[in-house]
Amino acid sequence: MVVAHPLALLLLLALPAIWFARNRTARLGALGLPDLTTARAAGRPSLTVFLPGVLRALGLTLAILALAGPGLAPTEPVYRGQGVDIMLAIDLSESMAAMDMRQTERTITRLEAVAEAAARFASSRPGDRIGLVAFGSRAYTVIPPTLDRSVLTQALARLEVGAAGRKTAMGDALGLAVKRLAQGPGLSRVAVVFGDGRSNAGEIDPQTAAEAAAAHGVRVFTVGVGGDEPAAFLVNHPLLGRQIVYEKAPVDTEALTAMARLGGGEFFRAEDAAGLARAGAAIDTLAPSDSVAVPQAGVSLAPGLAALAVGLLTSWAGLAATRFLRLP
Amino acid sequence: MIFVRPQWLWLLAAVPVCLAWAVLAHKRRRTIAAAYPGLAAAPGRRALKSLCFLAAICALALAAAGPRLGAPEQPAAPVEPAPLTLVIALDCSRSMLARDLAPDRLSAAKALVLDVLARLPRVQAGLVGFAGRAWLACPITADRAALALFLDATTPADAPLGGTNLHAALEAAGLALGAATPGAILLVSDGEETLPDRDAAPRPANRPIFTVAVGSALPTPVPDATGATLRTTTGTPVAAGVDAAGLAALARESGGTPFRLSSDAPNPADGLAQALLALPGPEANPDASPYRGALPGSDTDAILLALGIALLLADWVLAPTARERRPAGLLLALSLLAGLLLAPGPALAASSASEKVAQGLAAAALNDQQAALAAFLAARARDPDAPAILFDIGTAYYRLGRFEAARAAFDRAARSALPPLAAKARYNQGNAAYRLGDVAGAIAGYEAALLLDPDDADAKANLDWLRANPTPPPPAAETPDAQRPGQTPGDQGSGADAPSGQTPAAPQGTDDGSGKHSPDAPPQPGPAADPAKAQEAKVPVAAKDGEKNGLRRASAPGAANDPVLNRIPDLPGPPATPVYTRPTVEKDW
Numbered sequence: 001m002v003v004a005h006p007l008a009l010l011l012l013l014a015l016p017a018i019w020f021a022r023n024r025t026a027r028l029g030a031l032g033l034p035d036l037t038t039a040r041a042a043g044r045p046s047l048t049v050f051l052p053g054v055l056r057a058l059g060l061t062l063a064i065l066a067l068a069g070p071g072l073a074p075t076e077p078v079y080r081g082q083g084v085d086i087m088l089a090i091d092l093s094e095s096m097a098a099m100d101m102r103q104t105e106r107t108i109t110r111l112e113a114v115a116e117a118a119a120r121f122a123s124s125r126p127g128d129r130i131g132l133v134a135f136g137s138r139a140y141t142v143i144p145p146t147l148d149r150s151v152l153t154q155a156l157a158r159l160e161v162g163a164a165g166r167k168t169a170m171g172d173a174l175g176l177a178v179k180r181l182a183q184g185p186g187l188s189r190v191a192v193v194f195g196d197g198r199s200n201a202g203e204i205d206p207q208t209a210a211e212a213a214a215a216h217g218v219r220v221f222t223v224g225v226g227g228d229e230p231a232a233f234l235v236n237h238p239l240l241g242r243q244i245v246y247e248k249a250p251v252d253t254e255a256l257t258a259m260a261r262l263g264g265g266e267f268f269r270a271e272d273a274a275g276l277a278r279a280g281a282a283i284d285t286l287a288p289s290d291s292v293a294v295p296q297a298g299v300s301l302a303p304g305l306a307a308l309a310v311g312l313l314t315s316w317a318g319l320a321a322t323r324f325l326r327l328p
Numbered sequence: 329m330i331f332v333r334p335q336w337l338w339l340l341a342a343v344p345v346c347l348a349w350a351v352l353a354h355k356r357r358r359t360i361a362a363a364y365p366g367l368a369a370a371p372g373r374r375a376l377k378s379l380c381f382l383a384a385i386c387a388l389a390l391a392a393a394g395p396r397l398g399a400p401e402q403p404a405a406p407v408e409p410a411p412l413t414l415v416i417a418l419d420c421s422r423s424m425l426a427r428d429l430a431p432d433r434l435s436a437a438k439a440l441v442l443d444v445l446a447r448l449p450r451v452q453a454g455l456v457g458f459a460g461r462a463w464l465a466c467p468i469t470a471d472r473a474a475l476a477l478f479l480d481a482t483t484p485a486d487a488p489l490g491g492t493n494l495h496a497a498l499e500a501a502g503l504a505l506g507a508a509t510p511g512a513i514l515l516v517s518d519g520e521e522t523l524p525d526r527d528a529a530p531r532p533a534n535r536p537i538f539t540v541a542v543g544s545a546l547p548t549p550v551p552d553a554t555g556a557t558l559r560t561t562t563g564t565p566v567a568a569g570v571d572a573a574g575l576a577a578l579a580r581e582s583g584g585t586p587f588r589l590s591s592d593a594p595n596p597a598d599g600l601a602q603a604l605l606a607l608p609g610p611e612a613n614p615d616a617s618p619y620r621g622a623l624p625g626s627d628t629d630a631i632l633l634a635l636g637i638a639l640l641l642a643d644w645v646l647a648p649t650a651r652e653r654r655p656a657g658l659l660l661a662l663s664l665l666a667g668l669l670l671a672p673g674p675a676l677a678a679s680s681a682s683e684k685v686a687q688g689l690a691a692a693a694l695n696d697q698q699a700a701l702a703a704f705l706a707a708r709a710r711d712p713d714a715p716a717i718l719f720d721i722g723t724a725y726y727r728l729g730r731f732e733a734a735r736a737a738f739d740r741a742a743r744s745a746l747p748p749l750a751a752k753a754r755y756n757q758g759n760a761a762y763r764l765g766d767v768a769g770a771i772a773g774y775e776a777a778l779l780l781d782p783d784d785a786d787a788k789a790n791l792d793w794l795r796a797n798p799t800p801p802p803p804a805a806e807t808p809d810a811q812r813p814g815q816t817p818g819d820q821g822s823g824a825d826a827p828s829g830q831t832p833a834a835p836q837g838t839d840d841g842s843g844k845h846s847p848d849a850p851p852q853p854g855p856a857a858d859p860a861k862a863q864e865a866k867v868p869v870a871a872k873d874g875e876k877n878g879l880r881r882a883s884a885p886g887a888a889n890d891p892v893l894n895r896i897p898d899l900p901g902p903p904a905t906p907v908y909t910r911p912t913v914e915k916d917w
Contacts (some may be wrong), residue, residue, distance in 0.1 A: 004630075005630060008634075011637065014641070014664075018644060018645055021645070021660075022644060022645060023576065026378075028641070032366070032801070038790075053881055057642070060637065060641070060644075061639055063388055063633060063636060063637050063640065063718050064637055066388075066391070066392075066633055067630060067633040067634055067637060068664070069629075069630065075507060076507060080694060081693070082720065091613075104409060129469070129470065130699060131469075131471075131474075138899055139896065139899065140899045140900070140901060141474060141477065141899065141900050141901075143467060144466060144467070144469040144471040144474030144475070145469055145470070145471055145474075146454075146455075146467040146468055146469045147468065148467040148468055148504070148506070151464060151467040152467075172896045172897075175892070175893050175895075175896040176898070177898055178893060179473070179890075179896070180471055180473070180474055180551055180892050182472065182890070182893075183471065183472070184471065185470050187657075202896075203895040203896050203897070204892060204896065205893055208892060212890060212892050215890075216890070252725045269543065285912050292689075292692075292693035293693070294689075294690050294693045294694070295686050295689070295690065302391075302392075302629065303333055303336050303391075303392040303393075303394065305394075306336075306339075306388045306389070306391050306392040307336060307392050307634065309388055309439075310339050310342050310385055310388050310389055310392070311342070311844075313342075313384075313388075313640070314342045314345055314346055314349075314385065317345075317349040317350070317381065318345075318349050320349075320353065320355070321349040321350065321352045321353035322349075322352070325353060325356055325357070325359060326648075327357060327361075327367045327369075328357070328361070328367045328369035328374075328648050328649055
């Protein structure tokens with residue numbers, strides 16, 4: 001519910017004042033009577049004498065409410081334009097469980113950081129079709145390019161390390177993303193690969209996939225997730241229980257750079273959550289969208305209120321002309 | 329003058345009614361006053377009051393109808409109709425495995441869905457699978473290959489709960505459709521619900537449901553997981569029929585059409601595609617267009633309403649007798665009238681200015697620069713010194729190729745704006761000057777922009793380029809259609825997404841040694857090769873029964889026409905650990 005001119009509601013305060021002023025003049029009386037006994041004998045007038053006054057005040061109130069212009073809030077804007085087709089490819093291999101992504105107060109795993117960054121990236125581009133490929137030993141189309149953001153956010157939240165196998169089929173993932181994008185209707189087609197670069201499984205290698213991407217007009221951006229230092233892994237040891245193990249999980253910068261170069265995009269290194277955010281912002285500017293939000297009009301309640309006021313005032317005029325005629 | 333809500337014009341019928349009441353009251357007062365001269369009103373006072381009242385009713389009725397002066401605000405270019413959005417709800421209960429269709433009901437239904445989709449090239453589609461519960465198998469997408477992939481992978485084994493629950497299916501389909509207009513639901517099922525009948529299940533509002541009743545009329549035995557006949561707990565074999573009547577009633581109730589898929593009926597694919605195409609598009613629904621004046625309130629409405637209220641108050645305050653209070657009452661009424669009309673003036677102006685700006689932005693979003701310019705100019709008439717509006721006017725002029733006017737508008741905007749907007753205005757002023765061949769002016773504009781915002785990479789790049797080659801652009805480049813503006817006008821008022829919208833126009837980044845000297849090349853990569861061609865994608869047919877498991881290679885759903893890419897197995901769905909147990913239900917079909 002929105003109100004176009006809330007200041008007009010102040011007029012409602014004027015109504016009691018006018019009522020009071022009008023009653024004072026009306027109380028002066030119109031006709032002098034020599035004897036009041038018959039009038040007194042008739043007793044108190046019935047409540048219906050207030051009906052015309054109430055109708056008239058109600059009609060005025062509704063007219064003032066109509067002037068204030070209430071309306072139902074406009075619905076969500078519609079996005080017009082071709083938009084961009086984007087596939088996010090996210091690594092689910094074991095190395096993504098490394099807890100080396102620093103946020104301001106805590107350290108989270110690479111996968112959690114990537115999921116958060118991807119969700120933020122998607123919400124910053126509401127008019128573009130975004131899909132998701134998850135890969136481990138194999139690559140899976142989780143979501144085709146779609147405008148449905150709630151599905152994407154849910155899928156990102158459900159990603160688990162190791163759900164797709166222990167290895168990394170990065171070439172397959174990029175190829176799958178290219179397949180999903182190949183017939184996209186968008187202004188441009190973009191694949192973003194989040195991973196640590198060491199591809200050791202799959203049908204085709206990352207370079208071949210990047211070349212295929214270029215052949216299909218898909219720009220490839222790669223984001224190297226994680227630092228070079230030995231990273232903490234939370235391990236469930238069968239005897240010792242949950243413990244933290246430090247292990248090196250370096251990012252293969254060269255492979256990712258080569259992929260991005262062959263695919264006509266850029267490589268970004270993200271050693272912490274802020275780095276991921278920077279990479280997302282950079283991709284945002286490098287692959288601009290043409291979709292524009294068209295604000296949708298709400299539904300105005302003013303005509304209905306005005307009509308109701310007209311009805312009430314007409315009935316007041318009828319009553320005031322017949323049963324409740326006032327003199328002079 | 330036009331009325332945006334002419335259906336409210338019938339309210340004017342209240343005016344003659346009130347006139348009749350006034351005449352009646354006048355006659356009765358005259359009769360009474362003839363008997364009691366002391367009760368006579370002051371001459372003309374009652375007539376004045378009645379006149380005020382009648383004029384007020386007239387104003388209120390007109391305000392409800394929403395009059396608009398001037399040219400009708402119609403878009404010059406027709407709005408491109410949004411294509412239909414279709415959600416397919418596919419029954420995956422065990423009864424769909426009955427083999428009365430070849431090879432079974434589910435496979436026949438999947439083939440039908442693919443057949444229908446192949447006839448609707450522009451339609452975006454999503455997939456909901458359902459049995460005892462419904463799940464979103466594929467969100468709404470334009471990617472037909474992916475949809476075919478997910479359709480192929482939707483089997484009774486995926487269902488989290490056995491049974492048939494049409495209510496859950498329709499609910500999930502409505503959620504998947506969201507706010508998409510126009511949208512429709514295609515329900516493919518054998519229709520026999522296994523759940524106890526729920527009373528009046530809520531359906532997605534305003535969504536036509538097209539139903540396809542799958543299966544032959546005679547009840548057919550249902551196979552279980554091993555292929556043997558499924559039996560109930562008491563041992564009687566389960567035979568699944570088709571609730572064609574129930575599905576037909578569901579379709580007619582929601583405004584859709586029922587269809588039938590069985591061995592003795594003709595293939596419904598063609599009729600179904602025709603029915604879906606015949607759905608009313610957004611043109612038939614005037615509320616869908618942002619142009620039809622459905623904006624909440626407008627200045628003419630508000631002024632008429634204020635006038636009506638002022639006249640009503642004047643009628644109320646005016647005393648009918650001409651006693652000693654006469655000047656006071658009249659003065660009060662007049663001042664009320666004047667105050668009401670003058671007081672909300674600025675507020676009305678500001679709100680209608682932002683309304684016009686919104687209209688202009690909507691028109692600009694539709695690439696209708698002429699309408700956008702008209703709207704922005706109308707906004708400036710209401711709020712002459714707002715820099716954001718001046719900036720928008722400059723952008724509209726720029727897009728129309730009227731660089732002289734654009735330069736002046738950007739200059740005025742930069743004078744009165746705050747730094748972020750002023751920097752952009754100076755930058756665009758530089759762009760406009762460059763387009764006019766005024767290199768010195770362009771350099772001055774970029775320098776001013778850099779002074780205000782030293783981090784503006786675009787201004788810096790353009791300035792460096794101009795200093796390196798201070799030549800005016802070739803006149804051949806002055807084709808207004810090919811030009812891109814310095815900045816999309818979106819959100820100038822709030823300045824929310826400044827950097828992303830900044831697609832510089834003039835000599836941006838062209839001095840990269842590649843020898844290309846076309847400063848006017850749009851910075852985006854070219855559009856998709858041929859949208860029409862791309863949309864007529866071949867939809868592969870569903871895999872044969874018995875090939876459900878294992879990796880699918882080329883020529884399977886989801887295949888691209890690329891031998892390298894087709895080596896990649898197409899695996900749909902979330903890579904999650906599979907669920908090995910599921911709750912049992914009494915009626916698992």
